[in-house]
Amino acid sequence: MSSSLLLQATKVGKGADALEIQNRVFMAPMTRGRATREHVPKPIMGKYYEQRSSAGVLISEGVGISQQGLGWFKAPGIWTDEQTEAWKPVVEAGKTKGAKMFAQLWHMGRQGHSDVMKETPVSSAEKPMSSPIPANDHERKDPETPHALTPEEIAAVVKDYGNAARNAKKAGFDGIELHGANGYLIDQFNQSVINDRTDEYGGSIENRLRFLREVLDEVLTVFPKERISVRLSPNGAFGEAGSEDNVETFTEAIKHLASKQIGIVHLMDGLGFGFHEKCEPFTAQMAREIIRDVQKDDIVTLLLCNVGYTKDTAEELIKTSLDEEAPVDVAVAFGRPYISTPDLVERFEKGKELNPDAPHAAWWGTDSEEGYTDFPLLSEA
Numbered sequence: 001m002s003s004s005l006l007l008q009a010t011k012v013g014k015g016a017d018a019l020e021i022q023n024r025v026f027m028a029p030m031t032r033g034r035a036t037r038e039h040v041p042k043p044i045m046g047k048y049y050e051q052r053s054s055a056g057v058l059i060s061e062g063v064g065i066s067q068q069g070l071g072w073f074k075a076p077g078i079w080t081d082e083q084t085e086a087w088k089p090v091v092e093a094g095k096t097k098g099a100k101m102f103a104q105l106w107h108m109g110r111q112g113h114s115d116v117m118k119e120t121p122v123s124s125a126e127k128p129m130s131s132p133i134p135a136n137d138h139e140r141k142d143p144e145t146p147h148a149l150t151p152e153e154i155a156a157v158v159k160d161y162g163n164a165a166r167n168a169k170k171a172g173f174d175g176i177e178l179h180g181a182n183g184y185l186i187d188q189f190n191q192s193v194i195n196d197r198t199d200e201y202g203g204s205i206e207n208r209l210r211f212l213r214e215v216l217d218e219v220l221t222v223f224p225k226e227r228i229s230v231r232l233s234p235n236g237a238f239g240e241a242g243s244e245d246n247v248e249t250f251t252e253a254i255k256h257l258a259s260k261q262i263g264i265v266h267l268m269d270g271l272g273f274g275f276h277e278k279c280e281p282f283t284a285q286m287a288r289e290i291i292r293d294v295q296k297d298d299i300v301t302l303l304l305c306n307v308g309y310t311k312d313t314a315e316e317l318i319k320t321s322l323d324e325e326a327p328v329d330v331a332v333a334f335g336r337p338y339i340s341t342p343d344l345v346e347r348f349e350k351g352k353e354l355n356p357d358a359p360h361a362a363w364w365g366t367d368s369e370e371g372y373t374d375f376p377l378l379s380e381a
């Protein structure tokens with residue numbers, strides 16, 4: 001057995017639906033914009049995930065749950081049969097070297113443009129973004145004032161999450177992650193800086209978290225609790241998020257997730273992807289304490305941490321967590337390192353350098369293998 005905790009196998013959840021994972025190195029969800037204009041996955045995406053499939057879990061790029069929710073040019077969706085079929089070989093490829101694969105279910109809300117979404121963006125409130133947002137062909141356009149969803153429309157969006165989760169299951173994903181981070185739709189309900197509703201979906205923390213709770217209940221009708229992850233970014237400024245009461249809001253959110261005993265709470269605890277500075281940072285330690293308080297002597301939820309981790313800081317975090325009395329298991333998601341270093345696990349195992357970071361232009365810009373599947377592997381050196 002490896003002395004590295006990061007490289008050790010573990011489990012997500014307990015019981016019959018627990019997921020065996022080969023290590024604690026997860027790939028963070030990353031939109032790469034290599035699907036078709038109609039949001040159908042392309043075969044090259046299979047090659048991309050296959051190259052990274054020595055991870056413990058690959059969390060897919062954000063996957064649109066509906067046309068209404070998908071405003072990213074050439075990002076994939078999973079609301080139609082055609083999209084679902086096209087995901088099947090991609091997911092199979094993503095498991096080649098033993099990784100499990102979760103689909104990150106995504107509704108962008110006010111962060112999309114009607115050019116891509118084909119209708120006026122929706123949100124919790126009629127608050128537009130203040131800076132230009134991505135539209136077709138990576139053009140940036142002035143933001144539009146979103147339509148604030150009515151309770152009846154919210155119920156329809158909740159059903160869209162259910163449909164997407166069912167399709168994810170058909171496509172072979174082991175589980176799903178709700179994208180509750182980065183100022184997208186779920187976060188647009190959670191955060192007081194955006195949500196100014198006066199009905200049962202706004203105002204108190206309890207009310208603002210109602211949408212998240214309803215979406216979670218819906219996907220729990222499709223996947224067992226062990227196969228569900230929820231991603232949260234209490235510290236992030238992305239998407240013009242960041243509220244003074246985020247510690248209180250996200251404490252309640254994590255309490256709820258822990259009470260539901262879901263497989264993974266995915267916390268963007270690091271500050272290196274933008275910190276809003278509106279309140280104190282929400283730490284991994286705080287999340288562990290909440291999970292422990294709720295689950296007491298039967299801790300089942302894995303805490304997945306992300307943002308700015310290296311092998312050493314990840315090892316340190318896991319060691320600290322596992323050394324605690326009543327330990328909460330922890331894994332670490334790597335984002336940017338995985339863009340340029342597909343064989344991150346092998347490099348960690350062998351103590352080898354990572355490839356240099358990919359240029360920003362490679363993140364979404366090209367439509368070819370360049371900057372996507374052409375990064376050198378150790379085995380080719």
Ligand SMILES: Cc1cc2nc3c(=O)[nH]c(=O)nc-3n(C[C@H](O)[C@H](O)[C@H](O)COP(=O)(O)O)c2cc1C
Nearest residue numbers: 028029030031061062273307308309334335336363
């Ligand atoms: C190109 C790119 C695309 C991203 N797309 C997503 C996404 O689809 N969903 C999401 O939750 N986060 C997304 N993120 C954020 C990453 O998951 C991660 O949180 C971020 O890169 C910080 O982790 P790192 O320091 O390990 O890179 C994206 C980041 C990058 C660089």
